[in-house]
Amino acid sequence: MTARTAAEATPTVSQPTSPAPSPRKPGLLYRRSGIWLVRIVTFVAIIAFWEWYASDKSIALIAPPTRVAQSFYEMVVVDQSLIVALAGSVVTMFIGLVLAMLVAVPLGIAMGRSTTLDAVLDPYVTFLYVLPSVAFVPVLVVMLGIDFQLRLALIFLSAVFPILINTIAGVKHVDQELIDGGRSFVATERQIMRTIVLPSSIPYIFAGIRIGFSAAWVGCIVAEMTALITGVGGLLLEAASRFRTADVFVAIFGIMIVAVTIQWFMSRLEVWLTPWRRGETEGH
Amino acid sequence: MGAATTASTVDGTVGGRTIAERVLTRRNGLKIASLLVVFSMWELWGRANPFFASYPTAIAEAASRILFPEVLPAFLTTLWALTVGMVLAIPIGMAFGFGLARFRLLEVALLPYMNAIYATPRIALIPILVLWLGIAFELRVTIVILGAVFPIIINTYSGAKHMDSEMIDTGRAFMASERQLLKTIIIPATAPFVFAGIRIGLGRGVSGVIVAEMTAALTGIGRILISHAKYLQIAEVFVGIMLLGLFSLVLMGGLVRAQRRLTPWDDAERAR
Numbered sequence: 001m002t003a004r005t006a007a008e009a010t011p012t013v014s015q016p017t018s019p020a021p022s023p024r025k026p027g028l029l030y031r032r033s034g035i036w037l038v039r040i041v042t043f044v045a046i047i048a049f050w051e052w053y054a055s056d057k058s059i060a061l062i063a064p065p066t067r068v069a070q071s072f073y074e075m076v077v078v079d080q081s082l083i084v085a086l087a088g089s090v091v092t093m094f095i096g097l098v099l100a101m102l103v104a105v106p107l108g109i110a111m112g113r114s115t116t117l118d119a120v121l122d123p124y125v126t127f128l129y130v131l132p133s134v135a136f137v138p139v140l141v142v143m144l145g146i147d148f149q150l151r152l153a154l155i156f157l158s159a160v161f162p163i164l165i166n167t168i169a170g171v172k173h174v175d176q177e178l179i180d181g182g183r184s185f186v187a188t189e190r191q192i193m194r195t196i197v198l199p200s201s202i203p204y205i206f207a208g209i210r211i212g213f214s215a216a217w218v219g220c221i222v223a224e225m226t227a228l229i230t231g232v233g234g235l236l237l238e239a240a241s242r243f244r245t246a247d248v249f250v251a252i253f254g255i256m257i258v259a260v261t262i263q264w265f266m267s268r269l270e271v272w273l274t275p276w277r278r279g280e281t282e283g284h
Numbered sequence: 285m286g287a288a289t290t291a292s293t294v295d296g297t298v299g300g301r302t303i304a305e306r307v308l309t310r311r312n313g314l315k316i317a318s319l320l321v322v323f324s325m326w327e328l329w330g331r332a333n334p335f336f337a338s339y340p341t342a343i344a345e346a347a348s349r350i351l352f353p354e355v356l357p358a359f360l361t362t363l364w365a366l367t368v369g370m371v372l373a374i375p376i377g378m379a380f381g382f383g384l385a386r387f388r389l390l391e392v393a394l395l396p397y398m399n400a401i402y403a404t405p406r407i408a409l410i411p412i413l414v415l416w417l418g419i420a421f422e423l424r425v426t427i428v429i430l431g432a433v434f435p436i437i438i439n440t441y442s443g444a445k446h447m448d449s450e451m452i453d454t455g456r457a458f459m460a461s462e463r464q465l466l467k468t469i470i471i472p473a474t475a476p477f478v479f480a481g482i483r484i485g486l487g488r489g490v491s492g493v494i495v496a497e498m499t500a501a502l503t504g505i506g507r508i509l510i511s512h513a514k515y516l517q518i519a520e521v522f523v524g525i526m527l528l529g530l531f532s533l534v535l536m537g538g539l540v541r542a543q544r545r546l547t548p549w550d551d552a553e554r555a556r
Binding site: 027029030034035038039041060061119120121122124127132133134136139142217221222226236239240243245248249255260263 | 535
């Protein structure tokens with residue numbers, strides 16, 4: 001029951017360019033040029049500090065940015081090992097995510113509409129939602145072997161519950177008066193579903209997919225690093241076991257780039273798909 | 285909400301319904317029936333394929349054997365790392381979050397990095413952290429902090445940033461001092477967001493510490509899961525999983541309850 005409110009868990013991609021209303025001419029830090037100036041200075045400072053810090057440390061412990069850049073070039077342009085590994089991981093993640101969506105959205109709508117179904121399934125959904133899906137890795141290894149399926153299963157398990165929980169919450173929060181209004185105009189169940197329930201729960205479903213998307217990527221990396229040793233997680237682990245720290249950083253950046261792209265893409269998509277919420281979603 | 289505390293009338297009635305009636309609702313009846321059906325199906329199927337998914341009675345038997353001598357001590361090890369990590373992560377996260385919201389320079393300079401690290405799976409950092417910190421207690425605490433601190437930072441930041449500025453203006457108009465503003469407007473308005481951040485952070489902390497234990501540290505509940513799975517002792521693995529699940533349920537339920545009590549002005553909906 002209590003886990004239901006977890007629909008609040010909205011990973012916030014911020015809108016850093018919303019300036020406080022100021023009567024004066026916008027200050028340096030509120031102008032586009034100023035913002036980029038500060039960002040570039042910060043970036044250069046971080047890289048410079050890192051280079052200086054790493055300069056007298058062992059290359060096995062921390063690689064300086066110049067070495068990381070060199071590795072990046074080798075792994076992206078020369079032998080393309082990063083690209084190949086990332087592509088494998090990302091494709092699997094998408095398959096798992098789509099499967100999770102195909103299960104979670106219809107099931108969530110059904111559970112939101114039917115109190116019986118909700119009561120029957122709620123114990124498992126709640127339990128599995130709060131349980132860290134990592135805990136399943138050892139059991140899944142025994143059940144499925146260390147195969148493509150394991151990665152898919154963990155991605156699915158990671159993504160399906162956030163989407164499900166949010167869909168249920170969304171459908172349950174549909175304004176009852178709207179449904180009553182529809183009923184009094186003798187709308188059929190299907191019409192109510194299509195014209196009232198779905199549109200008003202889309203923001204919730206979307207928030208769930210956004211969380212599930214990120215969770216799918218985490219699940220993919222976890223499966224690759226704890227059991228499979230393939231994909232970009234495997235690449236990372238292999239580099240670490242040979243103390244090739246520069247390659248480790250490249251793999252981390254690869255993982256990070258995918259994660260950030262997912263976040264960015266989903267927040268764009270959300271703005272585009274639910275235009276009526278523009279402005280009101282500001283605070284999320 | 286407060287029904288449980290007022291339930292101590294002589295005949296045990298609350299709002300005209302007896303306690304029995306409150307517990308034996310249709311909903312709870314359905315839940316219990318569903319659990320009975322699923323567990324007996326699991327039992328039947330599990331007995332036929334014992335190495336695949338075990339079955340409830342075997343899990344109960346395993347629990348009676350290893351819960352107290354083995355699983356609980358391991359669990360306490362995990363819990364200790366989790367607690368230390370969270371105790372450090374909450375103040376750090378809140379300080380950074382308020383700092384980012386308050387100082388525009390920090391916001392412009394650092395927010396992109398905060399968001400990027402927030403989005404990145406922390407497990408990717410474990411191999412490098414092993415190189416830097418070894419595999420002892422520090423590693424697990426660091427993983428908890430890294431998992432928990434960014435959700436707290438980002439949520440505190442967005443709570444403080446997107447607060448209703450009219451309230452602050454009103455406060456100013458009534459000559460509130462900075463301290464009064466902070467105490468009576470900013471903190472209450474931000475608290476639900478901070479709570480949401482702590483809840484997400486705690487979830488990430490739990491899974492982070494388990495991954496660290498499974499892949500590097502080999503202690504705690506993570507080791508229980510891994511080591512029994514290695515010998516195909518699936519029932520024992522499920523003891524660990526069940527304990528972890530119950531713990532997470534209690535933890536999340538407790539947090540939601542604490543949040544309702546501490547920030548009653550927030551009607552659960554709003555923080556979405």
